[in-house]
Amino acid sequence: MNLHEYQARDILRRHGIPVPPGDVASTPADARAIADRMGGNVVVKAQVHAGGRGKAGGVKLAKTAAEAEAHAKAILGMTIKGLTVHQVLVAPAAQIASESYVGIIVDRASQRPVLMVSPAGGIDIEEVAARTPEKIHRLAVDPRYGLLPHQALGLGFALYRGVVPARAAADIMQKLYAAVYAVGASLAEINPLITTPDGQVLALDAKIAVDDNELERRPEIAALRDVSAEAPAEVQAREAGLTFIKLDGIVGCCVNGAGLAMATMDLVQFYGGAPANFLDIGGSSNPQKVVAALRIITADPNVKAILFNIFGGITRCDDVANGIVQATQQFPLQVPMVIRLTGTNEQEAVQILTKAGFAALTDMDAAVQQAVARAKGQAA
Amino acid sequence: MSVFIDQSTRLVVQGITGRDGSFHAKQMISYGTKVVAGVTPGKGGQLFEGVVPVFNTVAQAVRETQANAAVIYVPAAVAASAIFEAADAGIGLIVCITEGIPVLDMTRVLPYVNERGARLIGPNCPGLISPQQSKVGIIPGNICKPGKIGVVSRSGTLTYEIIHQLSTHGFGQSTCVGIGGDPLIGTNFIHCLSAFQADAETEAMVLIGEIGGTDEQQAAEFVQHGVTKPVVGFIAGQTAPPGRRMGHAGAIISGASGTAAEKMAALERAGISVMQRPADVVPLLKERL
Numbered sequence: 001m002n003l004h005e006y007q008a009r010d011i012l013r014r015h016g017i018p019v020p021p022g023d024v025a026s027t028p029a030d031a032r033a034i035a036d037r038m039g040g041n042v043v044v045k046a047q048v049h050a051g052g053r054g055k056a057g058g059v060k061l062a063k064t065a066a067e068a069e070a071h072a073k074a075i076l077g078m079t080i081k082g083l084t085v086h087q088v089l090v091a092p093a094a095q096i097a098s099e100s101y102v103g104i105i106v107d108r109a110s111q112r113p114v115l116m117v118s119p120a121g122g123i124d125i126e127e128v129a130a131r132t133p134e135k136i137h138r139l140a141v142d143p144r145y146g147l148l149p150h151q152a153l154g155l156g157f158a159l160y161r162g163v164v165p166a167r168a169a170a171d172i173m174q175k176l177y178a179a180v181y182a183v184g185a186s187l188a189e190i191n192p193l194i195t196t197p198d199g200q201v202l203a204l205d206a207k208i209a210v211d212d213n214e215l216e217r218r219p220e221i222a223a224l225r226d227v228s229a230e231a232p233a234e235v236q237a238r239e240a241g242l243t244f245i246k247l248d249g250i251v252g253c254c255v256n257g258a259g260l261a262m263a264t265m266d267l268v269q270f271y272g273g274a275p276a277n278f279l280d281i282g283g284s285s286n287p288q289k290v291v292a293a294l295r296i297i298t299a300d301p302n303v304k305a306i307l308f309n310i311f312g313g314i315t316r317c318d319d320v321a322n323g324i325v326q327a328t329q330q331f332p333l334q335v336p337m338v339i340r341l342t343g344t345n346e347q348e349a350v351q352i353l354t355k356a357g358f359a360a361l362t363d364m365d366a367a368v369q370q371a372v373a374r375a376k377g378q379a380a
Numbered sequence: 381m382s383v384f385i386d387q388s389t390r391l392v393v394q395g396i397t398g399r400d401g402s403f404h405a406k407q408m409i410s411y412g413t414k415v416v417a418g419v420t421p422g423k424g425g426q427l428f429e430g431v432v433p434v435f436n437t438v439a440q441a442v443r444e445t446q447a448n449a450a451v452i453y454v455p456a457a458v459a460a461s462a463i464f465e466a467a468d469a470g471i472g473l474i475v476c477i478t479e480g481i482p483v484l485d486m487t488r489v490l491p492y493v494n495e496r497g498a499r500l501i502g503p504n505c506p507g508l509i510s511p512q513q514s515k516v517g518i519i520p521g522n523i524c525k526p527g528k529i530g531v532v533s534r535s536g537t538l539t540y541e542i543i544h545q546l547s548t549h550g551f552g553q554s555t556c557v558g559i560g561g562d563p564l565i566g567t568n569f570i571h572c573l574s575a576f577q578a579d580a581e582t583e584a585m586v587l588i589g590e591i592g593g594t595d596e597q598q599a600a601e602f603v604q605h606g607v608t609k610p611v612v613g614f615i616a617g618q619t620a621p622p623g624r625r626m627g628h629a630g631a632i633i634s635g636a637s638g639t640a641a642e643k644m645a646a647l648e649r650a651g652i653s654v655m656q657r658p659a660d661v662v663p664l665l666k667e668r669l
Contacts, residue, residue: 258627259535262616
């Protein structure tokens with residue numbers, strides 16, 4: 001789960017990291033009031049889960065509170081990478097002497113949290129990694145001892161020559177490391193970490209992604225979820241215990257297991273179609289999940305055919321078949337459906353489906369080919 | 381022959397009285413796995429299905445039954461603790477089926493397990509099976525046949541699909557290992573490939589990877605220099621959009637690395653035959669054997 005910038009800034013502030021003031025507004029009038037309080041000379045920043053906000057026109061400088069209000073009016077409601085802006089952060093325009101980068105990710109290769117710092121800040125770190133990899137300094141932290149003071153100071157000196165800012169940066173790194181474990185972050189970035197002309201070191205922008213697996217034990221973090229920032233179908237799917245990701249194709253896919261779901265999408269493309277979604281109904285089957293899945297898939301007007309691909313293990317094919325029958329009784333389908341199922345309780349499933357007038361296939365390739373052909377037939 | 385488990389595997393089931401644990405314990409027993417003990421704190425002294433003794437702790441189970449492998453079906457909130465406990469009790473092979481363990485917990489679990497010389501498979505995995513010898517986890521026994529193909533995969537049902545293709549076309553398996561879909565896992569592709577390379581009965585290997593991370597690229601490099609047996613590979617997620625977590629916590633494309641195209645190219649460069657679709661596994665193996 002991604003946090004908004006203003007939420008990430010709050011977390012850093014609570015962990016003792018110096019963050020410039022700033023407040024969040026959801027109306028132009030609120031933005032004006034905040035700007036007024038901060039002296040008028042402010043930056044207005046769109047709060048959406050997308051990079052490249054500046055380029056998209058979602059970050060604007062204002063000289064007066066009235067100008068801040070006008071910018072907020074322009075930014076609120078705009079769409080950045082398909083996401084509508086509902087909130088803006090209003091913060092005093094910072095005096096910047098230098099910009100660097102500090103980030104922590106959990107690294108798969110070393111299986112440790114890795115601290116990355118770079119004196120090339122203010123731009124996307126992946127761009128730095130691609131163009132000037134020598135400007136990135138990395139340290140895999142041993143989680144049993146945490147980030148040791150001398151390690152942090154060493155990285156502080158990789159950013160700044162002077163001992164005063166180097167110590168300030170080291171202190172920020174240790175606090176960021178503590179914040180990662182405190183909120184269950186899989187990624188925490190300060191970009192840019194700035195120095196001001198009078199020598200302060202400040203976290204100007206922050207990004208935190210929380211590991212979804214942490215949310216159950218951290219209700220205070222889970223409460224930060226902004227449902228309006230997510231596609232409604234994905235919210236609906238999560239509430240039903242499904243994993244759903246919308247894509248642009250015409251073949252709606254309903255599969256058990258994430259790997260098989262991806263392989264099914266790939267096979268749809270292999271046979272000349274395009275998948276409309278990723279959907280994993282999960283391991284423990286129950287007919288209600290299948291009903292919810294069909295409701296979500298059929299709500300997408302692009303879907304011209306539906307493909308079920310079930311390999312029964314823990315998932316029982318008869319549960320899936322019952323779900324299909326229940327769903328089609330509740331809301332008749334407007335598009336053709338191709339069902340492939342094999343494995344646990346396959347015979348029972350075939351009986352249930354046949355009785356309800358559906359054919360069932362056992363071969364994955366045959367089912368995908370048929371689904372692609374029928375989707376194209378509908379689209380034509 | 382087989383890798384990691386065989387007829388000498390003596391299994392303790394952590395969470396044996398729970399919904400998933402009891403269901404799969406029965407499945408494993410009927411498959412022929414030597415399930416020698418179960419653990420559920422507070423239920424020590426009971427008998428599971430009238431035969432398997434239940435203990436309060438793994439240490440007790442090991443003392444009383446000489447269990448040498450553990451399988452974990454407990455809920456995510458206590459699964460990391462269950463791995464610590466199994467490692468502490470001296471269990472040599474720990475298989476964690478549970479999905480949803482926070483990745484930061486795994487940063488502490490993995491060094492603990494490694495220092496005790498234990499092998500962890502998973503978490504968030506279907507476990508492993510050596511057909512007609514032993515099954516530890518949830519892979520359906522009826523789709524597997526004994527034979528000479530070693531299978532290693534990051535997935536669950538996709539693995540079943542490919543095992544099914546193998547079995548119905550006469551290619552039995554030495555061992556099938558599901559290593560799990562999480563970003564931080566114990567046993568990786570390289571550990572499995574090197575075990576299959578060393579196993580006299582395994583003649584060829586099937587590697588099933590997916591988007592996210594660079595484990596497949598590292599496996600490819602290992603195959604190029606350390607594997608003489610034929611390897612056939614598949615990568616799921618060619619149509620996955622970048623930046624989205626595709627169900628598995630580890631299946632996310634970040635930046636340029638981790639894409640299916642990049643992984644498929646790495647496999648090909650290492651001399652691995654790359655499937656375009658799961659059904660290609662049989663023709664490609666025939667070509668290579």
